[in-house]
Amino acid sequence: MQWTNLKEQTVYENRWFQVNLADVALPDGRHLDHFLIRMRPVAVATVVNEANEVLLLWRHRFITDSWGWELPAGVVEDGEDIAVAAARELEEETGWRPGPMRHLMSVEPSNGLTDAVHHVYWADEAAYTGPPQDAFESSRREWVHLKLVPDLIARGEVPGANMVAALLLLQRMRLG
Numbered sequence: 001m002q003w004t005n006l007k008e009q010t011v012y013e014n015r016w017f018q019v020n021l022a023d024v025a026l027p028d029g030r031h032l033d034h035f036l037i038r039m040r041p042v043a044v045a046t047v048v049n050e051a052n053e054v055l056l057l058w059r060h061r062f063i064t065d066s067w068g069w070e071l072p073a074g075v076v077e078d079g080e081d082i083a084v085a086a087a088r089e090l091e092e093e094t095g096w097r098p099g100p101m102r103h104l105m106s107v108e109p110s111n112g113l114t115d116a117v118h119h120v121y122w123a124d125e126a127a128y129t130g131p132p133q134d135a136f137e138s139s140r141r142e143w144v145h146l147k148l149v150p151d152l153i154a155r156g157e158v159p160g161a162n163m164v165a166a167l168l169l170l171q172r173m174r175l176g
Contacts, residue, residue: 001027037114043085044073047098047126052146052174057138068159086121094141095132098123109162120166146171
């Protein structure tokens with residue numbers, strides 16, 4: 001039951017993504033036009049300290065007009081190592097420089113529409129370097145205890161599925 005992408009043409013593109021239209025052959029021989037979004041990889045990062053607190057951003061997303069907790073994230077620049085990109089995003093958005101980064105997981109947040117892959121990294125130490133370069137990314141940055149993660153998720157305060165998965169995995173790893 002495999003769908004086959006016979007041909008794609010770019011409808012729109014910019015530095016961040018491409019919108020393509022694909023001619024897709026279905027297993028029964030029919031064809032359909034399917035829009036898809038091609039994106040660069042995304043690096044996501046956080047720190048979990050000795051007190052089992054995770055560094056989070058409280059931010060507003062204008063697209064959904066919602067507030068929620070997130071992990072620092074951004075696109076991986078061409079030729080950039082993903083772990084380096086994750087550390088860069090963490091420091092730019094929080095003002096905390098992480099110690100050695102560990103790969104936690106890679107997820108495809110919407111693989112029916114986009115080829116985006118989010119690579120999540122974490123560190124267990126960080127040094128505060130000063131106010132974040134990209135302070136506009138969030139209203140505040142806070143250390144939140146991992147035991148609070150399920151309640152935050154249940155209340156809808158962690159809206160991103162990739163962030164939910166990463167935080168629950170970190171909670172399981174650190175608190176058992």
